[in-house]
Amino acid sequence: MKKSLLIAIIALVCGTMAYAQPRAIGGRLGYGIEASYEHGLGEKNMVSLEVGVPFFSGLEAAATYDWIDPFNTAFPWNEQGEWHWYMGVGAAVQAPFAFNSAFVGAAGRFGVEYDFWFPLQLSIDWRPSLGVAFTSAGAGFGYDLYGGALGIGVRYLFNQ
Numbered sequence: 001m002k003k004s005l006l007i008a009i010i011a012l013v014c015g016t017m018a019y020a021q022p023r024a025i026g027g028r029l030g031y032g033i034e035a036s037y038e039h040g041l042g043e044k045n046m047v048s049l050e051v052g053v054p055f056f057s058g059l060e061a062a063a064t065y066d067w068i069d070p071f072n073t074a075f076p077w078n079e080q081g082e083w084h085w086y087m088g089v090g091a092a093v094q095a096p097f098a099f100n101s102a103f104v105g106a107a108g109r110f111g112v113e114y115d116f117w118f119p120l121q122l123s124i125d126w127r128p129s130l131g132v133a134f135t136s137a138g139a140g141f142g143y144d145l146y147g148g149a150l151g152i153g154v155r156y157l158f159n160q
Contacts (some may be wrong), residue, residue: 022073023158024121030151032056038155044068046087048109058097062127081116092129105131107148115157122154138155 023040027033034052041047046068066088085104092107111125128148 008146016157024155025158026121026153028052028123028151031039031149032060034060034151036153036155046086046092053153054094058095058130060092060094062090062092062107062129063108064088064127066109081114083112085110085113086125087111092127092131101133101135103129103131104134105129113153119157121155122152123155124150125153 005090007032014054020152023046024038028036028050032052032054033056036052037049046066046103048064048066049062049116051059054060065085068084070085070087086090088109090107091108092105093104094103095101107127107129109127110127111123112152113123113125115121126148
């Protein structure tokens, strides 16, 4: 049962990746190190996915739906490349390697990115999250706010 579910998930992901052209793929350095993927949904929206190891002590994943240049407030200086700012909402999950606690909650994102005239993107963003922290030490669960951390992203742009 587990194998067939895993195969179905892998097939779905591969089929989606083959059908959809990614916007950018790369890495993000901040609270740890993360693999980063951005998929554009038109000119003004994108989905960001990150999977990483916070402080190399566990695993985390976050997905956000982001609005690019919301409120039509684009940067005025776009000479060779393009500046964009973005904000979004989504979900975050985190579990340490010791598995004595876990976190599930909502995530936000606020950031600025620069798309060069060649296929490279640099970004800096902040991703706070608010949710429920579960512990196995008998404390049960409680609400927790992870302030997030500033992250610096470097990504390869497809279809530039």
